Amino acid sequence: MNFNMSLPGLEAFRIKKTVENGGVFQLHVELDVKPHRCPVCNVLTKKVHDYRTQKIQHSKLFVRETLIFYRKRRYKCEQPNCEKRFYENNSLVERYQRQSKELKQAIALELIHGKNFKSVASRFNISSTTVMRRFDEVGSSFLKETEELPSVIAIDEYKGDSDGEKYQTIIADPVDRKPLEILPDRKKETVETYLKEHGQRVEMVVMDMSPSFKAAVDQALGRPIVVADRFHFCRHIYWALERVRRKE
Ligand SMILES: [Zn+2]
Known part of the structure; x- marks a missing residue:
């Protein structure tokens, strides 16, 4: 064929x-x-x-x-x-895996970026990136001012502007699957400053970013934190959901 x-x-x-x-x-x-x-x-x-x-x-x-x-x-x-x-x-x-990288990525995105973006995207038949860009344009007014971050957060970068060249950082709640904050760039200093102000309860960070980025996070919080990559975290969440489902 x-x-x-x-x-x-x-x-x-x-x-x-x-x-x-x-x-x-x-x-x-x-x-x-x-x-x-x-x-x-x-x-x-x-x-x-x-x-x-x-x-x-x-x-x-x-x-x-x-x-x-x-x-x-x-x-x-x-x-x-x-x-x-x-x-x-x-x-x-990847070796010893039964899911393709593409699928793993798709699952991670859905978990990290929350369901709303995706459902909006499918409703309007546009990409989630476009939805997020719109969301960002409207301003962070939709995001409730987060005074204190939860104990588990996800940090992710995405291409935010219309040319797709400028990166922004999204801080999300991977448990409730909702975005908490969008930072204007992906500079370590920006994330550090934000975490210093809002991250005193943070114990675990889910992210796929560089080791130097982890160091910046540690430094901002003044203590070492647990960093999980998204795939492992997603599996953890998936199992938790399965347990709940079986109980019901
Ligand atoms: Zn040989």
Whole structure:
């Protein structure tokens, strides 16, 4: 089947087959053969050893649940005294994961940025980024003045202006899933100043930012804090929600 459309998260992949099964969209994909460096001896190889098909949960495509069947290739080092076997590099999924990076990202965004942005976005058929930009333009008047931040906060950056070049920082409550504050840039000093004023109760920060940024947060709060990356935090929340659901 010819499938020339580039799908999010699958740009590099060749889509071999698409099947719709019980409302679930199934995509069979693989990458082209290309020289890979042996992780042991660093020699380039194109020698294919074998394939294994990995089933991956992906973000919805065409409003359908999507499963990817990734025919993952293993190469074999061409160096006779090495012959190391190793998987090809891919941008779709991390090792030992069953969800694609794209899906993980989508879940994280929904959790961090709160549901309202998303529902507004789908209602108006525009991107969430656009919604957030509008939200920001109206001004922080919608955001209740946060005197004191909760014990768990999320710090995230996003492209705020219309050219998509200027970054802003969003401080959110990842438990109640609502934004608390939007800071005008992503400078460490800006975040530091804000946290010094409002962050005395903060114990945990969820963020995917650089180590130097963590240092800035520590310094602002005058003590070391726990930093979780979004994916682990989302899993934690997901489990908590599952427990509640089962009880009911
Ligand atoms: Zn080798």
